[in-house]
Amino acid sequence: MTIFHGFNTTASALTAQRLRMDVISSNMANVDTTRGRFVNGEWEPYRRKMVVVQPNENRFSSHLSKAMGRTDHPGNGVKVSRIVGDQTPFKLVYQPDHPDANDEGYVQLPNVDPLKEMVDMMSATRSYEANVTTLNATKNMLMKALEIGKG
């Protein structure tokens, strides 16, 4: 555990929240994309993506300290384990003049709900801000430690 351990923890969270924000941007940008993926000779609309995060315990230092029975290891931050597609059904809208409409005149639209994305965006922003505050606090502590003995 180095002196910059706290920084690394917070930095991993900032990266994860930034990636969440990127995924949300992608969802919002593709809210009307009817040709997201080409499956079996047919276009499938864009599928909403979600970020799955998990604590970053898969590091050697984590396992070592656990094996040694040490109780003073806080952990290594957070990591994005994968990005999954939302399996909720696509929206069906009656639009007979749309080039991707089926024989009955219905178009499949992405399962992106802008309201949900906005809520997720607020959550990611706030988490990011909280982590920036933490980073500044840790920085101030280290700067203060440099003043020991300067008197």
Add this chain to the structure above:
Amino acid sequence: MKIFSNTSQQLLEQSLNAASLRQKTISQNIANVDTPNYKAKKTVFKHQLNRAIDDQRLTAYRTDSRHIPFGGTQSISPSVVVDRTKTMFNHNGNNVDIEHEMSEMAKNQIYYNAMIERLNGRFNSLKTVIGGGK
């Protein structure tokens, strides 16, 4: 009279280490504020600090390295990280309370700064003594 290895100075050092570890724990909790099934961690050190003060009054010698050390020797790890389990869970099994974490962090900052001030105060006193009050 020991100048650099007296009790209060060692306690200051230990509390600084513990405050630093607590900051890391809080960083970890805030980093995992959105992680499903994450259980918040907590650094406990105050009661162990008290125990360390109590231990100073007691002296004991170890005749075997396998004996549990008590008294005299400094405990190797004055602070431990435990999982906080008895708090409210969110719908995703995460129990990080962001308000609690942020206020704990503010408290920890003030505590850490106070310890640094105190340590600097001690060093200044020593400086005065060494300089003969000049």
